[in-house]
Amino acid sequence: MQRFKYIDLFAGIGGFHAMLDHAGGRAVYVSEIDAAARTTYEHNWVDPLPAAQQPALNTDITLATPERGEVGVPEHDVLAAGFPCQPFSKSGFQRGMDETRGTLFWNIARILEARRPSVVLLENVRNLAGPRHRHEWDVIIKTLREIGYRVSSTPSVFSPHFLPPSLGGTPQVRDRVFILGTYVGPTRALRETDVAPTVMRGPVDDWSVHDWDAEWVLDEDSTIDHLERYKLSADEVRWIDAWDDLNRSIRSATGLRLPGFPLWADYWQPQRSFDDLEVDALPKWKSDFIRKNIRFYEDNKATIDAWRRRHREFADFPASRRKLEWQAQDHESLWDTVMHLRPSGIRAKAPTYLPALVAITQTSIIGSRRRRITPHEAARLQGLPRSFGFANKREAQSYKQVGNGVAVGAAWHVFRTHVERDRDDLPPRLVKCVLSAEPNPSPDALSSLALDRERALARERSRGAAPSQAS
Template sequence: MIRFIDLFAGVGGIRLGFEQAMHELGLPTQCVLSSEIDKYAQETYSLNFGEKPQGDIYQILDAPGFDFLLAGFPCQPFSYAGKQNGFSDTRGTLFFQIERLLRDHQPKGFLLENVRGLTTHDHGRTFNTILEHLKKLDYGVSYLILNSSNFGVAQNRVRVYIVGIKNGQPKLNLNSDLGAADSHKFKRQLVQRSIFDEFATSIVADILEDNPAAKYDCSPSFVQSLLRQLNGKPEELAGYRMIDHRNGNSFHSWELSIKGECTQDEMDFMNALVANRRKKHFGAHQDGKKLTIEQIKTFFNHPELLQITTSLIQKGYLKEIDGKYNPVSGNMSFEVFKFLDPQSISITLVTSDAHKLGVVHKGRVRHITPRECARLQGFPDTFRCHPDDVHAYRQFGNSVSVPVVKAVVLDLFRSSGHVLTEQRIAELA
């Protein structure tokens, strides 16, 4: 019996992947403690596992004995702790609570998951501090940076997975792989995929529901604005992004009349501003510069320039500060900010805007559904979503890709199982 605890549990994605791996290995498991502070995630966890996680991890002063620790600990900034202690200590961070439980209970192993950025935060010092503190507890530690799209998940999601074994060194057969950088490169590489042959390639088309409720449809006015730009061909929306500070394969709010109709001259001005404001001779700011009228005239010298800018400011597409002009950017004003390509993978799901991903399917221009978000994270359809869509979207945007967790755990136990269990994994598999 493998007894484990599930910390920063969310809706239980890491637990699910761990239990699937153990089931495949024929090893029984028991979750002796789960912890999650968000009450709505607690509700979803309870729906699926029949138990309500404990809340604030700071209030968990003790735990039952356990063999394995799971934790998708938050990507909490370590900057303040670093300034105070020069990254020689982890106190004051949530990671310290993981460290405390490992020190007090000395389980046989652990799996931690976090965003890829943890490995590069503060030039890598944060990550090195974490690894060193784990090693000081007599754990051999290894880590992998993996893209979910390599594990049968139709999503471009790169995360770091840290594994540890008490008084032993993990031996992993998997290797870090960042996968395709975006959906376009993924499509080009489809014919060349061989590294992860055991995992069937999944694309967005594979996770779409046949006939979701009408409430997921985009509004008729938004659809009409989109189709006006595409000569009435909704299928061409695949891969388009709604964004106001970049060009490329995108639509802008002024082209879609989000804040009011624009003349052709006004649209031409805004498109020229977006296209030119990043040019090096205007400065080196990463996300574009505020330009003066004199600078703007070098690429858009229109006889009615003053009237055009005044009208755009009144409509809310343009802002002027101290005689310099910049688009009013942001994607939250759009019903959908990205239409997924059914023949490729999704962009990374995130908590704040999973509900603003769209798709064109069977002639409908709509949002992806919570169930489709769950599928994009590799959750089985038996997993029950939170009944409130608002919470369901946020939870799956913040979750883990279940098949990746399963693959990492299987690799760890198959290669290092003689250390983690009292029976040889090779004999059980």
């Protein structure tokens, strides 16, 4: 089957590449300005190819898209870009293309205007579709329509945790905005504006997001080089053990789990110890939390006082480690949860799915493993295959590259859905490639336990039984 051609702009480490190659595409042009990310991209997606099949590599898209003269980008069928969102001029809602000038979206528009690929696939942060960026959103949609792309005015917001394992989902909550357009010419694009979003935000094929298990992206500890780098320090274990003892003690004494509001141990004192006027003078959110902590202490005074006597070292913990945010429902131990050591405190969550990987954040701690996830596991959380590797040796850089990336399964789902819906206006070769591809773009990103669990749940549903809790 003849492959379609695509270009990968603001390419990062290759999330779009992974799913577009799976879809039957061949990269003919790649642009990424960050040298470390570009090296990782080349290591995984370019270097393994024969020289004749390697895409052209670019470091700065602005150099290939001059205002006048030829655009230095080859012909292609699909343009994919995880572009940065920059504020546009608000000096009047003029012609979209003009207003984007000076932003990196203008460079994308310039390529679209010159090459007119059949499909444009753009990805951005959720906030692009929020009220603070309404102007930017309107300019982007207006510009795409003026160039000739039929697009929806309503953003497609999607996250990989809404997809079941068999369709490329992963246990990561990562809402992103996807903009998909089909080239139909300016006349039709400006007329055919009543277009539904490509996908709706929500679970696919009856998948329940509570059936995820963070363990499914993990490697066996015995296979991890330098495992000690990811293990918790003695201090971190001591902090968690102290809080875990309190958690168990409260449960034993009351039969109740910890409350959901932030626990601030420095305010566990009797009400008479505080000046009501001083508390009232604080921002309302803070005064509310303080009062809730005072009541929590008074309701559990004997248990907390006994716990303090057992953990006199607690008073010397850093201020941020004397705070706990319990979001783990009925799990009995902190060591059964996923944790994050945040400036606002230790946050414990149920191990069903992980928060979005971002460039700068607290790396998730898997309580059952007593360690942080590795860069390789973070890449699998993005839906990248087990064979994916980093070209650099700096772990902080690897985490950053993954955090800036595109979730492969989510991108594949919205792209395939768009091609299937618009198949009558797309080249048959492109449609055939995409729709004949396997439904899962990275079948080895998760352990086999994920598919086993999905099949078991499907059998339970078919028998009309209520699904059991995720293992």
